[in-house]
Amino acid sequence: GENVEQHPSTLSVQEGDSAVIKCTYSDSASNYFPWYKQELGKRPQLIIDIRSNVGEKKDQRIAVTLNKTAKHFSLHITETQPEDSAVYFCAASTTGNQFYFGTGTSLTVIP
């Protein structure tokens, strides 16, 4: 089955700096890669996703890049704000409703 690894497990940045979280996957058949943000005590919420026919996608301060050859994808958050502090999860999915999640990155933005 698919194996998704996520790094780092914790990340602290100063407000206004950029944050980068990286994930690798093992199954070359994976074709959909969502990112979720989970604030303390709340449900995971989709923040951005990318499909395998695209190399990069951007939504305001958030961007995701995908390298299919190397089987890795990354989340980039620019101009970080304290409200960006949360746990971020990457996931990879093939057909058939199977989503495999990384172990999460706890991001702290220091004011």
Added chain:
Amino acid sequence: ETGVTQTPRHLVMGMTNKKSLKCEQHLGHNAMYWYKQSAKKPLELMFVYSLEERVENNSVPSRFSPECPNSSHLFLHLHTLQPEDSALYLCASSQGSQGNSPLHFGNGTRLTVT
């Protein structure tokens, strides 16, 4: 407000109890999921229902029994659980059966087994 509603939010049960978790989605999706979230671990897929048929059972112990009476409702029946089953149980839904549409999660049920 979330389109996926889970009840109860918190549950404490003894190892000999029987309880059920409920999930309802108001998004018109055709697939529903149960995930287990434990500290320091990835989200673990437990069950997937697509068009009310179970399409995935990820080697989950039989003390967890899912039920999907229709495309909007999903239950997780619990009996004779173990303390290590204490976790956050998340329900999710998605549209489509190709695995390339996002999951929408509920707020979860925080389960404590004593």
